[in-house]
Amino acid sequence: MKKALRFASAALLAAAALGIAIPAFAQDGISTMESNSPNMTVSDDGLITYAAESCDYGGQILSITAVDASTVQFQLCGPDGAFPQKVAFSSVGIQPLEHLVATGGGGEALYRNPIGTGPYSLGQWNLGTEIVLNRFDGYWGDPAGEPTAIFRWLPEAASRLVELQAGTVDGIDNPGPGDFGVIAADPNLSLHERPGLNIFYLGLNRDIAPFDNLNVRLAIAHAIDKQRIVDNFYPPGSSVANQFMPPDIFGWTEGFEDSAYDPELAQQLLAESGLELPLEVTLNYRDVVRGYLPTPGTVAQDIQAQLAPIGINVTIEVMESGTFLDASDAGELSLYLLGWGADYPDATNFMDVHFGRGASAQFGEHYTEIEDLLIAAGQESDPAVRLEQYAQVNALIRDNAITVPIAHGGSGVAYRAVIEGQNVSPLGNESLAVLSDPDDDNIIFMQNGEPAGLYCADETDGEALRVCEQITEPLLGYEIGGTAVVPALASEWSASEDGLTWTFNLREAQFHDGSALDANDVVISYAVQWDASNPLHVGRDGSFTYWTYLFAAFLNPPPAAE
Amino acid sequence: MSTTPPVPKLDTSQAPSHTRQLGALRELWKNLRRNKSANLGMIIIAFIVIIALLAPVIAPYDPLQPMLDRQDHRGLGRLPGRPPCIHVLGCPAEEPQHFMGLDLNARDMFSRVLWGAQYSLVVGISSVAIGIIIGSLIGMVSGYFGGWVDGILMRIMDVLLAFPSLILAIAIVSFAGPGLQNALVAIAIVSIPVYARLARASVLSIKEMEYVTANRALGATHGRMLFVQILPNALTPLIVQATLGIGSVVLEAAALSFIGLGAQPPLPEWGAILSEGRNYVFTSPHLVFFPGIAIMITVLGFNLLGDGLRDALDPRLNRN
Numbered sequence: 001m002k003k004a005l006r007f008a009s010a011a012l013l014a015a016a017a018l019g020i021a022i023p024a025f026a027q028d029g030i031s032t033m034e035s036n037s038p039n040m041t042v043s044d045d046g047l048i049t050y051a052a053e054s055c056d057y058g059g060q061i062l063s064i065t066a067v068d069a070s071t072v073q074f075q076l077c078g079p080d081g082a083f084p085q086k087v088a089f090s091s092v093g094i095q096p097l098e099h100l101v102a103t104g105g106g107g108e109a110l111y112r113n114p115i116g117t118g119p120y121s122l123g124q125w126n127l128g129t130e131i132v133l134n135r136f137d138g139y140w141g142d143p144a145g146e147p148t149a150i151f152r153w154l155p156e157a158a159s160r161l162v163e164l165q166a167g168t169v170d171g172i173d174n175p176g177p178g179d180f181g182v183i184a185a186d187p188n189l190s191l192h193e194r195p196g197l198n199i200f201y202l203g204l205n206r207d208i209a210p211f212d213n214l215n216v217r218l219a220i221a222h223a224i225d226k227q228r229i230v231d232n233f234y235p236p237g238s239s240v241a242n243q244f245m246p247p248d249i250f251g252w253t254e255g256f257e258d259s260a261y262d263p264e265l266a267q268q269l270l271a272e273s274g275l276e277l278p279l280e281v282t283l284n285y286r287d288v289v290r291g292y293l294p295t296p297g298t299v300a301q302d303i304q305a306q307l308a309p310i311g312i313n314v315t316i317e318v319m320e321s322g323t324f325l326d327a328s329d330a331g332e333l334s335l336y337l338l339g340w341g342a343d344y345p346d347a348t349n350f351m352d353v354h355f356g357r358g359a360s361a362q363f364g365e366h367y368t369e370i371e372d373l374l375i376a377a378g379q380e381s382d383p384a385v386r387l388e389q390y391a392q393v394n395a396l397i398r399d400n401a402i403t404v405p406i407a408h409g410g411s412g413v414a415y416r417a418v419i420e421g422q423n424v425s426p427l428g429n430e431s432l433a434v435l436s437d438p439d440d441d442n443i444i445f446m447q448n449g450e451p452a453g454l455y456c457a458d459e460t461d462g463e464a465l466r467v468c469e470q471i472t473e474p475l476l477g478y479e480i481g482g483t484a485v486v487p488a489l490a491s492e493w494s495a496s497e498d499g500l501t502w503t504f505n506l507r508e509a510q511f512h513d514g515s516a517l518d519a520n521d522v523v524i525s526y527a528v529q530w531d532a533s534n535p536l537h538v539g540r541d542g543s544f545t546y547w548t549y550l551f552a553a554f555l556n557p558p559p560a561a562e
Numbered sequence: 563m564s565t566t567p568p569v570p571k572l573d574t575s576q577a578p579s580h581t582r583q584l585g586a587l588r589e590l591w592k593n594l595r596r597n598k599s600a601n602l603g604m605i606i607i608a609f610i611v612i613i614a615l616l617a618p619v620i621a622p623y624d625p626l627q628p629m630l631d632r633q634d635h636r637g638l639g640r641l642p643g644r645p646p647c648i649h650v651l652g653c654p655a656e657e658p659q660h661f662m663g664l665d666l667n668a669r670d671m672f673s674r675v676l677w678g679a680q681y682s683l684v685v686g687i688s689s690v691a692i693g694i695i696i697g698s699l700i701g702m703v704s705g706y707f708g709g710w711v712d713g714i715l716m717r718i719m720d721v722l723l724a725f726p727s728l729i730l731a732i733a734i735v736s737f738a739g740p741g742l743q744n745a746l747v748a749i750a751i752v753s754i755p756v757y758a759r760l761a762r763a764s765v766l767s768i769k770e771m772e773y774v775t776a777n778r779a780l781g782a783t784h785g786r787m788l789f790v791q792i793l794p795n796a797l798t799p800l801i802v803q804a805t806l807g808i809g810s811v812v813l814e815a816a817a818l819s820f821i822g823l824g825a826q827p828p829l830p831e832w833g834a835i836l837s838e839g840r841n842y843v844f845t846s847p848h849l850v851f852f853p854g855i856a857i858m859i860t861v862l863g864f865n866l867l868g869d870g871l872r873d874a875l876d877p878r879l880n881r882n
Contacts, residue, residue, distance in 0.1 A: 156840070156841050157841055158840075158841045158842065158843055158844055158845075161844070162844070176841055176842065176845070178643060178842050178845045178846065179844075179845060181845075182844070182845055228630055228631075231640070232630060232640060232641060232642050232668065233642065233666075287822065295666065297666075297827065297838055298642065298666040298667050298838070300827065301667045301827045301828050302628060302630075302667055304827065304828060305626070305627065305628050305667070305828070315826070316826055316827045316828075317740070317826075318740075318822050
C-alpha cells in the first residue's frame, strides 16, 4: 500500500503527512493524467481506477481498478474466454509507474531502456551489434542460469549456423530449412523443431483490380498447389493449411474442406471472370525469414510459376520489410505474401487480428458478416458454440477467397549440445533464463534481426518481443516450451461466473530499479496503452498495434481523418 | 598596283586517310595476335558470345520452369537445391541428368547459367554503348568548344564522378524502380563521366594538331570537324576503356541483381542466381559456384582483351 499512496494525487497530503517522499516528476505525471483524463480516478487511499464511461467505445475493457496494493480487477464489456491468454502476452508487460511518467511514456528513454521485473535486466544495447542483459538478483523466481545473456542478430540463416558451428554463439533461431539435416548430423549441436503455430497466406485485396473480381480470387485459390509448396520449400514439422489458423489453436475447424487444388477449374473461373487474359499482376513480399515463410523468394517464384499456366503473369516485387508491412496494412498491396505467428493460443489471435473490426485494410473492405461472427465468438463462453462460429468464419473466408491460407511453417532453434536447459517455444519466446553454459558465464543467442525498440507495448516484431520477454513480465505468462498459461506477476487469478470480472492477486516482486511492484503499476501500464488521449500514450511510433488486436479498441481514439 | 597576298600553304597531310586507318587496324590486329593474354580474352569472349547466342538451342530445359511437376523427376524426393547429376561421373542412370544441379525452385541450373550469358552480355554491351555514345559526345563538345561549355559540362561530370559508381547506380535504380532495364540505364549513366573525361582529353590534344587547324581554316563545319576529323583519332582510348568497361559493367549488373535491384525473378541473370543461392553456400555450394564462375570468366575475358588492346595501341609498347 505504501507505493500506491506515493502516486495518488488525492493522497498526496496524506502521504506527506506520513513522511513519504514523493518524486516531483511522479506527482506531476499523475496530476497531468488526472487533469487530462476524465477516465482516471484516484481513491483517498491512493489507488487508481481507469474506467471507460461505457462499452460504447467498442473495446473489451470497461475498467481496470487497483483494489488494493496487490490486487487488480478488470471489468470487461463481454465475456472473453481468452482473457488469461491475452494478459499473458508480452505487449502488456508491466513497467514501474515512475518510469513511464519519467520518460513521458515514450521516446528512446523508454524503448531503449525498459525496466521490468524479469530474470534479466537490460545492461547495454550496442546498437547494430548486440543487446547485453544482466542477471537480476532481486528476481522473485529462480535466478537466471548465467550472469549475462546476450542477443545478437544476423539475417542470413547460413551465417547464423556458421556462428553456432564456430561456437561464437550458444543458440540460434530459425536455421535454414536446408540446414536441419546438417545440424541433426552434427554431434556438437542439437536441433529443436518448433511446431508451426503460425499461418502463411497469400493476401488478396478486393479493393484493387483485378482482385475485386471474385472469380479471379477463387481462380487463384484453386490454382495454388499448397502441398507442392510445403513439400519442397518448408522444413520438417510444417503442414499444409486448410484454414486461417493452425490445428493446435482453439477455434480450428475439424474436417474443414478448403478450396481444392484444381488448375482446370481455376482456368475456367478465370475465363468466366470476363477479364482479358493473361492478367498482369504484381506479387509483393519482404525478403525476411519467418517461421511461417522460411524461404520467401523461392515460394514467391513458385507461386509465380504456378499462376502462369492459368493465365496470370506475375511480376515479383521485393519490398523493404517496414515499408511492406505499412503498405499491406494500408491496403495498398493487391497480392502479397504474409503470415502470422501465434502470440497467444486462441482463435481471436488469428481471426480478430485479420478479419475483426479493428483489423487493417490488407484484404480491402471488411466483411461485416465475419466481423459480427467474430465479436459473437469472442464473447461466447460455450466452447462448442465458439467452434461452430469459427467454422462459419472459415467458410466465409473460403467462399469469398479473401485470402489463400497456404502453410503452417515448422521452424526450429539450435543450440550447442553442451548448453543446459535448452528450450524451444511454439510462440517464439524462448527463455534464456533457464539456459546455462558449462564453458563460460554467459549465454549468447542469435536471432534474425535487431529489435526496433524494447517497449513492447508498441512493438509487433517477434525479434523485439523475445528480448522483452526476458526483461518485462505480464500478469500471467506461458509455460516454458509450451502454450499453457501460468502465473507470472499475478500469483493467482479468478473470474466471476458471468466472465465479466477478472481479479488478479499480485505477488511480491521488485522492479530492476529497486522499486516494488504494486497494483497502480499494473493499472497505469495498461492505461497508457488503452487510452489514446493519455499523455503517456506515446510509445515508439505510437501505434500500439497489439492493443487493438487484444482488446478491440482504444479508449478516446483521435477523431478519424476526414 | 596591288597584288594578292599568297595563300599560306597548310599541311593537311596529317589528316588520317581511309587507307591509313585500314593500315592502323591491320597493325592493331597484328599486335593483338602477338599478345597471348589478348588471344585468351578473345577466345573466352567468343565462347561466351556463342553460348549466349545458342542458349535457346543448347539449354536442355526451360530456365524458368520448375521440375516439380515433371514425370521424369517424380520419386527423387525433395528436388530444390539438388546437386549436379552427371551420369559419367557416377550419378544413377535413372536420375535425370543436370550438369549443374537444380536451383532452389528446382529449375535446371545449367540452362539458367547458359541463358544468363545473354542477359549479362546484353547488359554489358548495351550499358557501355550508351555510356560511350553519350560520354564521348559530352567530352568532345566540352573539349572542342572549351570555355563555359567545358566548365559546365565538366563540373557535372565531376559531380557524377564524386559518387562511388555502385552507390550512384543503386540510387538511380532505387529512384526508377528495380529491374534489368533500369539497372542497364543506371550503369550506363554511371559510366558516362569516364568516357566524357577520356574523350575530352583526346579532343584537347587533337584539336591543336595542324591538320585540324587547316581544316578549320578551310571552313569545315563544327560537325564535320568533330565527327570526321577528330572523333576517328580519339577513338583508340575509348575502345580500350569500353572493352575494359564491359567487364566492370557485367560485375556491376550482377551486383545490382545480387542486392535485388537488377534482374527480377525469375530471370536467370547471373547476379540474381548468385543472390538466390547465397544462403545455401554450405549445404548447396553449386548454387553459387556456377554463376560465380560464369561471372568471373566473362569479366576475365573482357579484362584480358582490354589490356591486350591497350598494349597493342600503345606506340611506346609497340616500339619495344
